[in-house]
Amino acid sequence: MKSPVNVAITGAAGQIGYALAFRVASGQMLGPDQPVNLHLLEITPALGSLQGVVMELNDCAFPTLNKIVATDDAKVAFKDCNVALLVGARPRGPGMERKDLLLANAQIFSAQGKALDAVADRNVRVLVVGNPANTNSLIAQRNAPNLNARNFTAMVRLDHNRALSQLSEKTGVHFNNIRKAIIWGNHSATQYPDLHHATVDGKPALSLVDQKWYAETFIPVVQQRGAAIIKARGASSAASAASAAIDHVRDWVKGTADGDWVSMGVPSDGSYGIPAGVIYGFPVTCKNGDYQIVQGLSVNDFSRQRMEATHKELLEERDGVKELI
Numbered sequence: 001m002k003s004p005v006n007v008a009i010t011g012a013a014g015q016i017g018y019a020l021a022f023r024v025a026s027g028q029m030l031g032p033d034q035p036v037n038l039h040l041l042e043i044t045p046a047l048g049s050l051q052g053v054v055m056e057l058n059d060c061a062f063p064t065l066n067k068i069v070a071t072d073d074a075k076v077a078f079k080d081c082n083v084a085l086l087v088g089a090r091p092r093g094p095g096m097e098r099k100d101l102l103l104a105n106a107q108i109f110s111a112q113g114k115a116l117d118a119v120a121d122r123n124v125r126v127l128v129v130g131n132p133a134n135t136n137s138l139i140a141q142r143n144a145p146n147l148n149a150r151n152f153t154a155m156v157r158l159d160h161n162r163a164l165s166q167l168s169e170k171t172g173v174h175f176n177n178i179r180k181a182i183i184w185g186n187h188s189a190t191q192y193p194d195l196h197h198a199t200v201d202g203k204p205a206l207s208l209v210d211q212k213w214y215a216e217t218f219i220p221v222v223q224q225r226g227a228a229i230i231k232a233r234g235a236s237s238a239a240s241a242a243s244a245a246i247d248h249v250r251d252w253v254k255g256t257a258d259g260d261w262v263s264m265g266v267p268s269d270g271s272y273g274i275p276a277g278v279i280y281g282f283p284v285t286c287k288n289g290d291y292q293i294v295q296g297l298s299v300n301d302f303s304r305q306r307m308e309a310t311h312k313e314l315l316e317e318r319d320g321v322k323e324l325i
Ligand SMILES: NC(=O)C1=CN([C@@H]2O[C@H](COP(=O)(O)OP(=O)(O)OC[C@H]3O[C@@H](n4cnc5c(N)ncnc54)[C@H](O)[C@@H]3O)[C@@H](O)[C@H]2O)C=CC1
Pocket: 010, 011, 012, 013, 014, 015, 016, 017, 041, 042, 043, 046, 087, 088, 089, 090, 091, 092, 108, 128, 129, 130, 131, 132, 133, 155, 156, 158, 159, 187, 236, 237, 238, 241
């Protein structure tokens, strides 16, 4: 039997947390042969509700669930954690942009960065889901100077999956046969969903759809999907966000499929002219528990303009939290 992996989930009694904890506990993230210790963090007033989640998790009798720690102390939750899923943060409501949450949520990520720095496993893999995810990930990273900076990532996988879903609906081809979509940049309305390298049943995606649909329907629909879900449900995406978090960490730890890539918000290494350090959505492949930014893709003017616009927004967000990074 493998030794257990410690997985911390913040905001574990919230909408996403409630979907995510059960999927992690049941082995859907790290595999059916990998026991997990769940470290669940909530704010003090939510501890009662968190206790209910703990009771339900125990009642599932998952073979892969070894132990649960439920706490309102970040240093207890992050102690020796190998994977940290930073979900706990305020969600937006109708009419807001995700960056409107920055002031409300930024403090959470500076405090949690410090707590991770103090007590987490030195190779902890961090996924920030709480919005605005890229900038919150940067804040956590900058507050954890003793951890591996590459391991601070932000979730654009939901956007990636949304791109597959839209293209599948348009072409009538199942997502399983769609490869190499890309989400560049920020998890926001400026993100750039790029189909220039995508294939559908092995054919170039852009040879199957017209440019007008790509530019005027596909891109805005993917960019605005979060807002469309809020309008329809009266609450932001939760099960699909949890599912994307599972996909992100599973692929990072266990590797991406041959001949495909996924999108992850990761610190730039200067690739594609995005200055080093910015946490930006890139196409990546994963192997042996590490990720690599896909190199050598051609970028035309249409793409370059959009990649710059989303980068510019990230710089503006960063300027807004200068004192925390
Ligand atoms: N990156 C992405 O693709 C997506 C990101 N999100 C974001 O994820 C975040 C969570 O969304 P929901 O679960 O729907 O919100 P929610 O309000 O249902 O749950 C958030 C939970 O976090 C807890 N929390 C607040 N501060 C905390 C702290 N300092 N430590 C630990 N827990 C804390 C709250 O008590 C609450 O239970 C939001 O910021 C939302 O905008 C949502 C969907 C997709």
